[in-house]
Amino acid sequence: LTITEVETIPFAIPYRKPLAFASGSVSVAEHVLVRVRTAGGLVGVAEAPSRPFTYGETQASIVAVISQIFAPAVVGTDALHRERIHARLRRTVGNPTAKAALDMALWDVVGQAFGRPVTELLGGYADRMRVSHMLGFADPAAMVDEAERMRSTYGITTFKVKVGRRPFRLDVDVCRALRQHFGDAVELYVDGNRGWTPSEAARALDAMSDLDLTLAEELCPADDVLGRRWLASRTTIPTVADESATTPGEVTRELLGGSANAISIKTARTGFTDSRRVLHQCQGLGVEVVIGNQIDGQLGTACAVAFGSAYDATTRRAGELSNFLDMSDDLLAEPLQIHDGTLAVSGRPGIGVTVDEDKLQHYRVDL
Ligand code: MUC
Numbered sequence: 001l002t003i004t005e006v007e008t009i010p011f012a013i014p015y016r017k018p019l020a021f022a023s024g025s026v027s028v029a030e031h032v033l034v035r036v037r038t039a040g041g042l043v044g045v046a047e048a049p050s051r052p053f054t055y056g057e058t059q060a061s062i063v064a065v066i067s068q069i070f071a072p073a074v075v076g077t078d079a080l081h082r083e084r085i086h087a088r089l090r091r092t093v094g095n096p097t098a099k100a101a102l103d104m105a106l107w108d109v110v111g112q113a114f115g116r117p118v119t120e121l122l123g124g125y126a127d128r129m130r131v132s133h134m135l136g137f138a139d140p141a142a143m144v145d146e147a148e149r150m151r152s153t154y155g156i157t158t159f160k161v162k163v164g165r166r167p168f169r170l171d172v173d174v175c176r177a178l179r180q181h182f183g184d185a186v187e188l189y190v191d192g193n194r195g196w197t198p199s200e201a202a203r204a205l206d207a208m209s210d211l212d213l214t215l216a217e218e219l220c221p222a223d224d225v226l227g228r229r230w231l232a233s234r235t236t237i238p239t240v241a242d243e244s245a246t247t248p249g250e251v252t253r254e255l256l257g258g259s260a261n262a263i264s265i266k267t268a269r270t271g272f273t274d275s276r277r278v279l280h281q282c283q284g285l286g287v288e289v290v291i292g293n294q295i296d297g298q299l300g301t302a303c304a305v306a307f308g309s310a311y312d313a314t315t316r317r318a319g320e321l322s323n324f325l326d327m328s329d330d331l332l333a334e335p336l337q338i339h340d341g342t343l344a345v346s347g348r349p350g351i352g353v354t355v356d357e358d359k360l361q362h363y364r365v366d367l
Pocket residue numbers: 021023051054191193242243292293294295
């Protein structure tokens with residue numbers, strides 16, 4: 001499984017319905033397709049989403065770091081020697097989605113080589129996950145309509161509501177409207193993407209205390225160290241660390257510091273290898289996890305469900321696996337299908353997806 005080439009292809013696919021949240025918004029998927037080729041003719045794929053507001057990476061920086069630093073470091077290495085490869089990638093700080101896409105493309109190669117799905121190589125626990133849909137900023141009626149459409153069309157009954165606006169009443173009104181509309185037929189949780197101060201977040205949580213929210217994610221910035229600790233200690237809602245906990249070390253800091261007591265795992269930033277490290281770390285500590293969404297396209301979502309389906313602990317909660325539905329198009333030859341509120345994992349070897357070459361030609365932005 002000698003790696004002969006690592007290819008990076010930037011592409012741009014517009015969203016039909018842009019997603020807005022406290023730290024930014026996405027109206028075009030400006031991602032990078034990463035393809036790893038081996039001497040035996042295998043081709044592994046994954047995608048890296050550029051999220052400058054979360055990780056500081058851009059489409060151009062992802063292409064640059066992979067083509068200038070990572071590709072020369074891994075070409076000539078066996079794809080199975082993943083720890084050796086990771087030791088080389090770790091010499092470069094940051095660049096999480098670039099590293100993660102390369103990692104997952106390698107797992108795709110390994111799965112194909114063994115003729116088994118990656119999800120089975122990882123753990124093989126389940127063949128699907130329940131799906132949670134993220135609701136971006138809009139007024140209460142529009143967000144209720146969007147949730148209703150997701151429930152009636154796809155059977156989705158778990159919703160992550162984006163919060164963190166000012167004044168916080170805007171978001172309280174949305175959550176209340178959703179609860180009033182759906183009663184107890186849906187699960188609701190919130191994600192603030194660092195939009196509030198600790199005191200705003202405390203007042204918002206107090207104002208929503210009767211709404212049965214099941215998780216509260218990143219309401220305040222990671223640097224509000226004592227404020228976050230204070231907030232987590234005064235609420236009974238599990239406090240999820242997402243963008244404050246993007247590496248095993250950061251996970252340790254957030255958990256031991258008392259700023260979080262649950263962790264969002266995103267394959268888009270920790271790949272399969274480091275997502276597994278984070279999962280095992282959380283299991284060893286008795287900490288709940290949720291499979292998060294990096295506003296992934298279908299390829300990224302196929303990776304998230306492959307990882308999430310692989311373990312008991314990651315299937316307990318619905319995974320955030322549906323926001324590709326808001327894109328105007330995608331790259332996969334066979335689109336992912338959500339039925340009865342669940343997304344099945346591919347049963348084919350590797351990640352189990354095929355890129356439509358015509359679509360890639362159409363959406364690539366490097367030619
Ligand atoms: C999320 O869970 O925060 C929005 C920003 C980001 O980094 O990911 C998305 C969803």
